[in-house]
Amino acid sequence: MIQETLKLLEISGAKEINESINMEELDQVRVKYLGKKGELTNVLKSLSNLSQEQRPVVGSLANELREKLEDLIEKKGHMLKNIEIDNKLKNEKIDISISKNISKAYGHSHPFTIVLDDIKEIFMGMGYSIAEGPEIEYTKFNFDALNTPADHPARDLQDTLYITDDIILRTQTSPVQVRAMLNGKPPIKIIAPGKVYRSDSVDATHSPMFHQIEGLVVDKNISMADLKGTLEMFARSYFGEKTNIRLRPHHFPFTEPSAEVDVTCFVCGGSGCRVCKNEGYIEILGAGMVHPNVLKAGGIDPEVYSGFAFGMGLERIAMIKFDISDLRNLYENDIRFLEQF
Numbered sequence: 001m002i003q004e005t006l007k008l009l010e011i012s013g014a015k016e017i018n019e020s021i022n023m024e025e026l027d028q029v030r031v032k033y034l035g036k037k038g039e040l041t042n043v044l045k046s047l048s049n050l051s052q053e054q055r056p057v058v059g060s061l062a063n064e065l066r067e068k069l070e071d072l073i074e075k076k077g078h079m080l081k082n083i084e085i086d087n088k089l090k091n092e093k094i095d096i097s098i099s100k101n102i103s104k105a106y107g108h109s110h111p112f113t114i115v116l117d118d119i120k121e122i123f124m125g126m127g128y129s130i131a132e133g134p135e136i137e138y139t140k141f142n143f144d145a146l147n148t149p150a151d152h153p154a155r156d157l158q159d160t161l162y163i164t165d166d167i168i169l170r171t172q173t174s175p176v177q178v179r180a181m182l183n184g185k186p187p188i189k190i191i192a193p194g195k196v197y198r199s200d201s202v203d204a205t206h207s208p209m210f211h212q213i214e215g216l217v218v219d220k221n222i223s224m225a226d227l228k229g230t231l232e233m234f235a236r237s238y239f240g241e242k243t244n245i246r247l248r249p250h251h252f253p254f255t256e257p258s259a260e261v262d263v264t265c266f267v268c269g270g271s272g273c274r275v276c277k278n279e280g281y282i283e284i285l286g287a288g289m290v291h292p293n294v295l296k297a298g299g300i301d302p303e304v305y306s307g308f309a310f311g312m313g314l315e316r317i318a319m320i321k322f323d324i325s326d327l328r329n330l331y332e333n334d335i336r337f338l339e340q341f
């Protein structure tokens with residue numbers, strides 16, 4: 001009799017556990033069968049009414065059933081929990097396509113980016129393209145191909161970090177000149193902006209890492225007049241229509257003749273002020289006619305082609321343009337400083 005009841009409890013218990021669709025329902029089934037007043041519990045309580053012989057037999061059957069039901073409930077519980085987690089994940093997925101009216105705090109360009117974009121635009125308007133070279137560079141491109149052999153004193157001035165005997169952090173963007181010549185045929189018209197490195201200590205006007213913009217033009221019949229006209233055009237576009245330039249003789253190993261180039265002070269127009277330190281002019285770059293040895297190193301015949309090159313410091317241009325007196329401000333990323341531009 002009791003055995004039959006147990007059998008029925010087993011069937012209905014297993015069925016109800018199986019049909020529970022959430023943890024709440026499963027818990028109700030557990031209480032119904034295994035709770036204090038549960039159906040199986042009642043059977044166990046009634047064991048005392050049985051005979052001596054029947055009691056252990058039915059008792060062990062009832063305990064087996066309890067274990068069976070507990071086991072089924074546990075397994076079903078795991079299953080339901082996993083389903084719940086899956087549903088949660090599905091429902092709580094963030095839809096990033098929905099636009100919400102959140103308060104907007106726009107960032108803005110770093111002064112370097114502003115200056116570089118303006119300069120690029122001017123040169124691109126004159127038909128230049130943008131070239132790039134590696135910051136980790138061969139000494140042969142950084143020095144030798146630029147007419148600066150191992151014993152040249154200019155190497156001391158630009159001493160830098162060596163990675164191996166023949167690989168360094170480039171000290172200038174000029175090696176991009178050589179790479180551009182080796183990679184293409186004249187006419188070549190490029191500017192090459194990028195980071196350069198020198199073993200300088202940090203102060204208001206020095207940093208071991210800074211930025212340069214290199215320029216190179218190689219074609220037939222390129223002359224110093226083209227260089228001067230180009231730089232004048234650049235200076236007027238960038239610093240203002242009334243700007244004049246001045247070329248002072250100088251020496252760079254990779255150009256001959258070489259010049260340092262000044263622009264009339266865009267603040268006082270040449271009469272002298274604090275920005276130009278009463279000079280009326282501000283030095284902005286180095287330039288010259290590409291040395292025949294450099295053309296040769298770039299695989300170009302100096303008897304057929306000639307070229308000019310120039311190199312300017314981006315920090316210097318930014319400091320002049322925005323009247324910044326300490327270079328360190330440009331690297332420290334202090335929002336209060338950057339917000340002004």
Ligand code: DAH
Pocket residue numbers: 171172173174214215252254255285286287288309310311312
């Ligand atoms: N590379 C030079 C420097 O770092 C700058 C420079 C001068 C570049 C004259 C040139 C140039 O292309 O013609 O000081």
